[in-house]
Amino acid sequence: MTDPSRENILVVGATGFLGPALVEELTVAGFRVVCGVRNLQKAESQLNFSGVSFLEVNLNTDLDSDVWLFRLQKHKIDRVINNVGIATSFGAQSLENVNVLAPLALFRAMQSYLMNPEFSGNHSPNIPRVIQISTTGVDWPDCCDFPYPASKLQMDEQLAELKNLPYVIIRPNVIYEPERGHLLLEQIARMPINFFIGEEYIQPVHCREIAIGATRLFRKNNKVCNTILRATGPTPMTWKEIFKTASAALDKEYFCSCSVPLKLAQLVTILIQLLPTKLLIKFGILSKMDPEAMVMMTRGSTGCNSDWLRATRLLPIHLHECYREYGKGAEAYSDFIEKIRLTTT
Ligand SMILES: NC(=O)c1ccc[n+]([C@@H]2O[C@H](COP(=O)([O-])OP(=O)(O)OC[C@H]3O[C@@H](n4cnc5c(N)ncnc54)[C@H](OP(=O)(O)O)[C@@H]3O)[C@@H](O)[C@H]2O)c1
Incomplete structure (x- = not known):
């Protein structure tokens, strides 16, 4: 790793599903984390990790680079992870603002910030200064017909063009984790009937794989920079197989x-x-559920994970293993995650 005790990482979008896992893994690795959040009350309840601090941000309105530059300087930020992403223009949120214009303003601010030797420091150019959490679907040939992956693609392309800003773009497949997130397989496993949609293949990836992997990209000996990593899970599966696998691992049928x-x-x-x-x-679950999200879910999305595993030196997490360990109880599951955290391939 870089010397974590001297590094401040800004995680923008630190609440929700993936955000808290990112914050936790960075904290466990010893980084000081500044959590960029739009709801401080929610953040304080979700991000109960020692040593984290909070910064109020709103990507629907924070479109000015100067606003971000001030924040980067004030908090002496070394690196940024932008985890914010919305799938639809839900409520008052603009997809363009949240997924493209505000992150672009942040990354441009980071570019200017690093021009100042006081902040650029003596850092290796091979360690990313920014990590952008993108999405699967960006690779679809007709991605531009879908506003969500189209906006992420636009952001990825603009980031790749920014000079002197070492970056990594992570494109996760569908993310899962027991008891968290948008896909509660353990609840679906309790149902008597396996209701599934589509027959295409996806490669679900465990939330901790993304969080531990992103943290490892900041390690001192890292040589992976200015690239796109497709973070897919180890096995292509249809939705029917995903539900069946989780249910079998939990001894249900x-x-x-x-x-x-x-x-x-x-x-x-x-x-x-x-x-x-x-x-x-209030229930925090349905912003991604609309007819278009359903189409995206049935599109299928697969890809090789070898670049991702090579870059992060992670042991891939298999869905059946995850649910088998989860089914054994909290201690077994936490040991399983700890093993992933400690194993370097
Ligand atoms: N979940 C998946 O299967 C999946 C798959 C591929 C890629 N991704 C990408 O992974 C990232 C995290 O996904 P997730 O599933 O964890 O999503 P999530 O639970 O909806 O979290 C998104 C984060 O963005 C924040 N956010 C939304 N609008 C904001 C705004 N205007 N200003 C500041 N923050 C704002 C949310 O804050 P609040 O908590 O206040 O809402 C939350 O912290 C996203 O970029 C997503 O596109 C997710």
Whole structure:
């Protein structure tokens, strides 16, 4: 690693699903983390890790590089992870502002900031100064027809063009983790029927793989920079196989499987979206569930994970292993994650 005790990492989008895992892994590795969040109250309850500090940000409105430059200087930031991403223009949020214009303002500010020797320090040019969390789907030939991956692609391309700003773009596949996130497989495993959509393959990746992997990209001997890493899980699976695998690992069995037509799944999301926005936000789950998200879910997305594993020297996490260990109880699961954290291939 770089000398973590002397490095300040700004994680923008530190709450939600992936954000707290990033903050935790950086903290465990010894970095000082500044959590960029839009809701301080939520952040304080979600990010109960020692030594973290908080910075209020809003990517829907913080479009001016000077605003970011001031923050980088004030907090003496060494590196940034931009984890913010929204799948739809939900509520008052603009997809363009949140996914493109504000991160671009932040990265441009980082570029200017590093021109000052006081802040650029004596750092290796091979360690990324910024990590952008992008998404799968950006590789689809018709990605531009889907506003979410299209906005991420736009951001990735603009970041790659910024001079003198060492970066890594991580493109995760669908992310999962027991009891957290947008895909609670342990709840789905409890259902008597395996309701699935589509027959395409995806490669779900464990949340800790992304968080530990991103943290390792900041290590001292890292030589991976100015590149895109496709963070896919180790095994291509259909949704039907994903649900079945998790359920079998938890010693449960579906009574039968039933394919849900896309149109029906879309209709359900439309009905859900009719509920008051306040209620949806309160439950914090449905901002990504709309008819277009359903289409994206059934598109399939696979890819080789060897660059990702080589760069991070991670042991890949297999879905069946994860749920088998989770099924054994909290201690076994926490030992399993600790083993991933400590193993370097
Ligand atoms: N989950 C997946 O399967 C998946 C797959 C591929 C890529 N990704 C990417 O991974 C990243 C994290 O995803 P996630 O699933 O953890 O999403 P998430 O739970 O929805 O979290 C997104 C983060 O962005 C923050 N955010 C949203 N709008 C903001 C704004 N206007 N200003 C400041 N912060 C804002 C959220 O803050 P609040 O907590 O206040 O809402 C949260 O911290 C995203 O960039 C996403 O595109 C996710």
